[in-house]
Amino acid sequence: AQSVSQHNHHVILSEAASLELGCNYSYGGTVNLFWYVQYPGQHLQLLLKYFSGDPLVKGIKGFEAEFIKSKFSFNLRKPSVQWSDTAEYFCAVVGRDDKIIFGKGTRLHILP
């Protein structure tokens, strides 16, 4: 079955630290990849997406993600996190049956 694995369920960082959240997917066909974010008390929103082209994708709020086909990975990065980045982050892929499959999420907590 197709799946998305997020390796870190809970990450705690201090402000200004660098962030990398891991995401691996199992689907081997044409991939459409996403990172969604849910800030406390808010709804899920799209952070960035990859459909084709440059494998380094830039999203909102200084986030970026790199699609590495050989590693089936789409890791999320930010060079310097802020307290306001505290949120839950979900990696997702469009599966073979054209449905979006989400990972279990990573809770990120930034210490002020």
Place this chain on the structure above:
Amino acid sequence: GAGVSQSPRYKVTKRGQDVALRCDPISGHVSLYWYRQALGQGPEFLTYFNYEAQQDKSGLPNDRFSAERPEGSISTLTIQRTEQRDSAMYRCASSSGTSRYEQYFGPGTRLTVT
């Protein structure tokens, strides 16, 4: 409104009761999706509509779950004879016809079955 809205935001119901969850998508969005998210998990697909037509209901867990979108706008997800295992966050999302993978989510309905 500007975004996807869902009501109620919270619902507590007794086992065996029926519940109806409502989703009002972004105006003009063709596609509407329902997801269920259990605690500690990501959202899982339930069903989706293009306009009023239910295109895929393969994610509905059993026949107690049904959904409709009769006029191609507002949708209702109905759970009959609720069970404790139905407790979850139910999320609705909508997308335009040109970019169906870019889905905009509502705030969700937290359902608790006691």
